[in-house]
Amino acid sequence: MPTTLIRNVRPLHHDATDVLVTDGVIADIATTLTPPAGATVIDGKGSLLFQGLIDGHTHMDKALIGLPWHSTKATTSITEVIANERQLRREEHIDAHQQSTRHAHAAIASGTTHIRSFADIDTEWGLNGVRGLMQTREDLRDKVHIQVVAFPQSGMLIRPGTVELLDQALAEGADVIGGLDPSAIDRDPKGHLDTIFALAEKHDVDVDIHLHEPGELGAFSFDLIAERTRVLGWQGRVTISHAFALGGVDAVRLGGLIDDLLDLKIAIMSHGPSGGRPAPPVDQLRAAGVRMLSGNDGIQDSWGPLNRPEMLLRAYLVCYRNGFRRDDQIEDVIDLITNSSAEVMGIDDYGFAVGKAADMVLIEEENHCAAVVRRPIPWLVMKSGVVTARDGAVV
Ligand SMILES: [Zn+2]
Numbered sequence: 201m202p203t204t205l206i207r208n209v210r211p212l213h214h215d216a217t218d219v220l221v222t223d224g225v226i227a228d229i230a231t232t233l234t235p236p237a238g239a240t241v242i243d244g245k246g247s248l249l250f251q252g253l254i255d256g257h258t259h260m261d262k263a264l265i266g267l268p269w270h271s272t273k274a275t276t277s278i279t280e281v282i283a284n285e286r287q288l289r290r291e292e293h294i295d296a297h298q299q300s301t302r303h304a305h306a307a308i309a310s311g312t313t314h315i316r317s318f319a320d321i322d323t324e325w326g327l328n329g330v331r332g333l334m335q336t337r338e339d340l341r342d343k344v345h346i347q348v349v350a351f352p353q354s355g356m357l358i359r360p361g362t363v364e365l366l367d368q369a370l371a372e373g374a375d376v377i378g379g380l381d382p383s384a385i386d387r388d389p390k391g392h393l394d395t396i397f398a399l400a401e402k403h404d405v406d407v408d409i410h411l412h413e414p415g416e417l418g419a420f421s422f423d424l425i426a427e428r429t430r431v432l433g434w435q436g437r438v439t440i441s442h443a444f445a446l447g448g449v450d451a452v453r454l455g456g457l458i459d460d461l462l463d464l465k466i467a468i469m470s471h472g473p474s475g476g477r478p479a480p481p482v483d484q485l486r487a488a489g490v491r492m493l494s495g496n497d498g499i500q501d502s503w504g505p506l507n508r509p510e511m512l513l514r515a516y517l518v519c520y521r522n523g524f525r526r527d528d529q530i531e532d533v534i535d536l537i538t539n540s541s542a543e544v545m546g547i548d549d550y551g552f553a554v555g556k557a558a559d560m561v562l563i564e565e566e567n568h569c570a571a572v573v574r575r576p577i578p579w580l581v582m583k584s585g586v587v588t589a590r591d592g593a594v595v
Pocket of ligand 1: 497
């Protein structure tokens with residue numbers, strides 16, 4: 201049974217401590233521990249200990265990491281952005297397995313231990329994206345936990361054949377069914393959501409819906425998602441990603457939506473979007489007890505070049521977007537990218553406690569808030585007790 205003793209590390213809200221890891225699991229946490237015979241000893245040098253970072257929303261199949269610079273085209277609508285993306289795939293050979301592997305390596309090196317990634321499925325690209333990503337999930341299962349979302353990025357009902365492909369992807373092992381703007385893209389909210397929830401029931405999977413729809417249109421989609429969550433009994437199994445509508449309705453409407461989110465345990469993913477568009481008020485949602493996760497969204501893809509596969513940077517951006525400055529606010533965002541995301545994704549063995557998986561990130565910095573702001577490269581990343589990266593490079 202491989203055993204590792206990590207000496208002198210500083211977890212969040214915890215005095216400096218030693219951590220004993222046996223067989224991939226945290227076996228003991230105490231100020232001073234004696235290494236068992238044969239144990240490997242790692243000197244933590246008083247480093248910060250972060251729990252494994254969680255990217256709860258990204259798109260690994262289409263990251264352009266490692267490829268020549270892609271100049272983002274001018275567009276006037278999300279439909280045009282999606283059409284450009286399909287054109288890029290037609291013109292360039294994008295290998296989803298290769299690109300998701302590159303993405304995963306960069307994420308691991310920056311301290312990520314768990315990822316929920318969407319994979320595009322449409323009638324041109326077929327199952328290439330989701331199969332490539334599932335291959336990466338398998339290849340790297342000892343280094344990073346990947347949840348694969350079967351995602352109709354180009355619309356579903358407007359492209360006949362897409363539903364059958366989603367069904368096939370779930371049969372082949374995709375973990376979650378994704379949906380997308382039921383009114384704005386498919387222009388048939390009832391048809392779209394009934395189909396998504398039927399697939400969820402058939403394959404017994406969670407649901408994660410990209411909802412960019414603004415204001416009352418988006419709020420109406422919330423109502424329809426809530427109805428179906430209740431009828432199907434899918435409480436605790438539905439996420440609404442982006443959820444821009446939560447930033448675009450008045451206080452009374454928002455209050456009603458929050459009541460539904462709490463009642464039905466529907467989670468919200470917010471990544472602190474750029475560009476000043478209305479976005480979910482993270483402080484208000486967290487204070488109300490809404491389940492939340494965060495993520496990097498697409499990394500260097502045809503949507504734009506700015507995102508990086510680094511969750512501490514994402515935490516910084518969520519703080520920046522929401523105007524968080526105080527330590528307690530920054531620490532709440534650290535919780536968002538660790539414990540809160542783990543709960544939404546159903547990762548039962550997650551947490552800094554005896555009996556939980558030893559998923560840990562060591563960073564030399566003054567304190568955890570300073571690490572979010574200054575973001576030094578983790579000098580050690582561990583997944584289930586195995587060192588996966590050192591000094592920014594995957595082992
Ligand atoms: Zn997304």
